[in-house]
Amino acid sequence: MxxxxxxxxxxxxxxxxxxxxxxxxxxxxxxxxxxxxxxxxxxxxxxxxxxxxxxxxxxxxxxxxxxxxxxxxxxxxxxxxxxxxxxxxxxxxxxxxxxxxxxxxxxxxxxxxxxxxxxxxxxxxxxxxxxxxxxxxxxxxxxxxxxxxxxxxxxxxxxxxxxxxxxxxxxxxxxxxxxxxxxxxxxxxxxxxxxxxxxxxxxxxxxxxxxxxxxxASFDRPNIQYRIAAKNAPQQQLLELLRSEHAGDAGIVYCLSRASVEKTAEFLVQNGIPALPYHAGLDSRLRAANQSRFLREDGIVMVATIAFGMGIDKPDVRFVAHLDLPKSVEGYYQETGRAGRDGLPSTAWLAYGLQDVMQQRRMIDSSEGDAEHRRRLGTHLDAMLALCETVECRRVQLLAYFGEISTPCGNCDTCLSPPEAWDGTVPAQKLLSTVVRLQRERNQKFGAGQIIDILLGKTTPRVTQYDHGSLSTFGIGTELGEQEWRGVVRQLLAQGVLAVNSDGYGTLITTESSAAVLGSQRSVMLRREPERPTRAARARRTALADLPASAAPVFEQLRTWRAAEAKEQGVPAYVIFHDATLREIATGIPSTLAELGTMSGVGENKLAKYGEAILGVLGAAG
Missing domain, CATH: 3.40.50.300 (P-loop containing nucleotide triphosphate hydrolases)
Structure with a gap:
């Protein structure tokens, strides 16, 4: 100046x-x-x-x-x-x-x-x-x-x-x-x-x-359906979610790394989903342009690191998906809360697997800061893992983290398709015994894949190379399949009965809690993944949900008018009106400005500016 x-x-x-x-x-x-x-x-x-x-x-x-x-x-x-x-x-x-x-x-x-x-x-x-x-x-x-x-x-x-x-x-x-x-x-x-x-x-x-x-205030967001799925080809799982439940909807997909953001956005585009990347490594102008498109255009999917989203006031985000495990319940709640700000049905979906747990544990072990800092990070991760592995209502567990007591919601995956809790003490003992024998008898440490191959009795080149077929635990775990064993490893890591070695190679080691399990002083209860949710539980959760059949086409015509108005003014569509307001107008069909002025979200300024145009849309739709 x-x-x-x-x-x-x-x-x-x-x-x-x-x-x-x-x-x-x-x-x-x-x-x-x-x-x-x-x-x-x-x-x-x-x-x-x-x-x-x-x-x-x-x-x-x-x-x-x-x-x-x-x-x-x-x-x-x-x-x-x-x-x-x-x-x-x-x-x-x-x-x-x-x-x-x-x-x-x-x-x-x-x-x-x-x-x-x-x-x-x-x-x-x-x-x-x-x-x-x-x-x-x-x-x-x-x-x-x-x-x-x-x-x-x-x-x-x-x-x-x-x-x-x-x-x-x-x-x-x-x-x-x-x-x-x-x-x-x-x-x-x-x-x-x-x-x-x-x-x-x-x-x-x-x-x-x-x-x-x-x-x-209450931290409950009853319009959000919380779901956590076992990770198995997560990009394909995400694509199925979008096609079956959120076709044409705006949403956010969170990934842990910039590379994963780029690959996921490219994958979605190749499969006909309008997706954009957002991370700190992009040119600032491209980042700004992508954010602007997400805010101003309907149906854009933003694939981003957690650097994106705070302060975003877009009310019609219909889903938030995580392809990697969040570091804390607080971060997860903040990120999923960007869905359904308008109060309409929305989805919070997370794909979670064994590698997520191992990666987060390694990141904590190698993080900067003192032992107290790492302990705090570990506490945050433990709470996040408890949410992922619970057999109880997700919402009850989530709200309890913030000190709020609630009752089962009937609208999360564990309520809609209750998982089974089973006694996994014997499988845990078999797995821990394998880890102990490798350490003590062979002075060796291996990752989950090799240990599971030993338990299943697979004669792979690595099993042959290290003569693991001679171990007493070779082939004693055939009662479970490979994916089930990966679930056992994941849950033992979550419970602190097993740990990731700090050598940077993802090898597994025992913990202080392992001895009690091996000695049968402690039982291990595990979560068995339920079958795929019923189609009723996986119904489309869009702005059209629960609208009377007669109101749906009127709502779409109002959205078309709003999109044109927003484009002309160069502002996000929600600045004109929220979906919730358009739903009420489409259902009530006001015939005068006075009646339109009684609709929620229609203040004096917007009534004066848009009232006649809306009545015109309703008249044409009639």
Whole structure:
């Protein structure tokens, strides 16, 4: 910024943005088109409107954004939102502008003239909300600018980024305690979609929210069907899922490595699925272009590393698939929560196998950091493995991780097709005996494949080379097939009865717990994979689900109109209307603007802008 521009900003008059609405309820109905708050939204909003601090834990899709957007419309001044995702600020501002909220952002993508215009608007009281990245606060000119304006509140979005032990740690979040120190009279609201008790306490401590009121909503997302499948040609398994249940749907596929992202995206494209890659190794312009297509076009599948997804506000993501084991339940919950933000039926699907367990164990053993750090990583992995191997309801186990007690959901794979628990003590003893004999009698260590070949009595070149046919355990495991034995190995690793050696070759070794199993002091219960789910359990989970037959074609015509409107404006389709709103319109068939205005999600601004066009679509469909 030139000296002349800086001088002009410094001379600009300062005016507080006056409250736009007399009450939170008025803002909710007039701006956003909703009749009532959900859950604890009303109490959270009132806490901030009254000038108090709040720490909010609420699931993705639970309505966190309204908890700071509405107070910013009711309080005097401009709400300042700290968001870690520069790439998404334009979309966030577009969505707010569409409902009549005066919003802007300051970040490194803008030129000097654009920044100057935003700063003038802030100082003259013309903004309801101003978005900043946390690193922007390191620039002294930004803090000086905020000093000169009138701030209604600070909202710290994705607050779990402050946790150094978390899966999305951002160092710049550590300096956000300055908000309280520099502007002690301004209320702060910190929000996250996921946090264990430990992360919750860390957010409170690092952001100096000791006096904040805490709000912890239910972490349950009943519209998401959680399913974890035994990995067996995972790309083909994924393709079958998409073709049978999610044809034409938008979704996210997570892979652990960049190479896997590229290969999976290419595989899907070759099989007629419109898929795009996203990872840190791609050119930044290509990454941005792929993200933009995912947000703006219908039916795009994004194949990505976990670097993608935080802050994505796309409500109609119908599935999230994992082709590799997540490192923690917290990360898994955050990633799967990107599905079904609109509350419509969605799928969270994970393919999980023996190699996943071995790979994660090796990564922990070779990770940087002290023993305590590795212990924490191991604890996270153990909880994730327990979720994968449970014979109980997945949702009950998932919610229990966050301290929430629940009952079986009837809508996860273990509820729909209950797996069988079986006594695997004898197979475990046979496998452990083989590992022990190789170590003690031959001073050898091998991976799962060789050990299983020994148990099955296979005369392979390696078995012959090492004379493993002479072992007393050779051929004693023919009661199980190869895949079943791989399941035994996987579950013994998950239970800590077996371990991956730190030699980097994936060889297996015994643990302190092995002796109790070998000595029959400890039994081993294992999970037997159920048969393929019934077709009823694998029904298509799309935006058309449960729509009356007469409403389905109207819904599709509304989506076609919305797509054209979004393309013309250059914004994501959900900025125009969510699928949930179009479903309600297609079912209710309003015939007047007044009737259309009663539909959920149709506020005054959108009614004025799109009302006649929607009535025209309905008239043509009639």
């Amino acid at each position: 030139s000296d002349a521009e800086l001088s002009a900003i410094e001379r600009a008059p300062v005016t507080a943005a006056t409250p736009r609405y007399a009450s939170a309820e008025e803002a909710l109905h007039t701006v956003f088109g909703y009749d009532a708050f959900r859950g604890e939204q009303a109490q959270i909003i009132q806490q901030v409107v009254d000038g108090g601090d709040a720490l909010v834990l609420m699931p993705t899709g639970g309505g966190k954004s309204l908890c700071y957007q509405i107070p910013a419309l009711v309080r005097e001044g401009t709400g300042v939102v700290i968001s870690p995702l520069i790439a998404l600020m334009q979309d966030q501002v577009d969505a707010l502008s569409a409902v009549g909220v005066r919003a802007a952002f300051l970040n490194s993508t803008q030129d000097s003239a654009q920044r100057t215009a935003v700063e003038r608007a802030f100082l003259s009281g013309e903004l309801d909300l101003l978005y900043l990245a946390p690193e922007r606060l390191r620039v002294s000119a930004t803090a000086d600018l905020l000093d000169r304006g009138v701030i209604s509140l600070f909202a710290i979005d994705e607050a779990h980024c402050v946790s150094q032990w978390g899966h999305d740690f951002r160092p710049d979040y550590l300096q956000l305690s300055m908000l309280h120190e520099r502007w002690p009279a301004v209320p702060r609201i910190a929000l996250t979609a996921t946090a264990t008790e430990q992360t919750h306490l860390e957010i409170q401590k690092r952001l100096q929210l000791a006096d904040a009121r805490h709000f912890v």
